[in-house]
Amino acid sequence: MPSPDSTSPRDQDAARxxxxxxxxxxxxxxxxxxxxxxxxxGEESVRDNDEWLRRQVPPHHG
Numbered sequence: 001m002p003s004p005d006s007t008s009p010r011d012q013d014a015a016r017x018x019x020x021x022x023x024x025x026x027x028x029x030x031x032x033x034x035x036x037x038x039x040x041x042g043e044e045s046v047r048d049n050d051e052w053l054r055r056q057v058p059p060h061h062g
Contacts, residue, residue: 007015034041
């Protein structure tokens, strides 16, 4: 008798197909959305991003 937390072969096949489809789409389109939010990752603040942008301006643009 299978344990209550085991999955059926049909569920395992469905999970494998879903994972394979996700990998195929990632190869074609790349990662569209991150797995975590900016709050969880601790990304830079907007002010830091503005400073980064100012540093990227070429010298001839003043």
